[in-house]
Amino acid sequence: MAEPGPENMYHFTIISPDLVAFVRVKFIPRILAGPADIVAEFRDAIQRLSAIVQAGVISRELWLRSKHGTWRFFRVTKEELVELDRNGEMLPKTGKPDT
Numbered sequence: 900m901a902e903p904g905p906e907n908m909y910h911f912t913i914i915s916p917d918l919v920a921f922v923r924v925k926f927i928p929r930i931l932a933g934p935a936d937i938v939a940e941f942r943d944a945i946q947r948l949s950a951i952v953q954a955g956v957i958s959r960e961l962w963l964r965s966k967h968g969t970w971r972f973f974r975v976t977k978e979e980l981v982e983l984d985r986n987g988e989m990l991p992k993t994g995k996p997d998t
Contacts, residue, residue, distance in 0.1 A: 908947040909959075920958040920987070921951050930965035934980055937963070937973070947976045958987070 909921040923944050929936070940943065941961060948959040959975040960983070970985040982990045 908950050913957060918956055918958055919985075920960050921948065922960045922962055923948055924962045924964065927963040927971070928964060930963065930969045930971060934982075938980055945975055945980065949977075953978075 911921050911922050913920040913922060917976065925941055925944055927937070929939070932940070941963075944961055946962060953959070953976070961973045961975060961980070963971045963973070968986070971975050972985065972987070973985055974981045974989070984990055
């Protein structure tokens with residue numbers, strides 16, 4: 900667990916044999932918000948996580964929790980915010996398929 904303070908880049912780490920995840924947890928009033936809304940609302944948290952070095956064995960994650968206890972999990976990459984399932988696997992992208 901990181902020392903508490905507003906300047907922290909992450910709240911806690913998860914260490915496994917293959918990966919180290921740096922996690923920041925935030926409350927979200929609209930759990931079904933779209934990616935653009937999430938990026939706008941949590942810009943500061945995403946910037947803090949982005950300051951952590953990116954490597955194959957490091958995952959920078961933003962976990963969002965609703966008032967009803969529903970969770971959404973995201974990995975912060977250089978290019979985008981990638982939604983994860985509860986096991987840390989990337990969810991398939993949704994939207995219109997390319998034609």
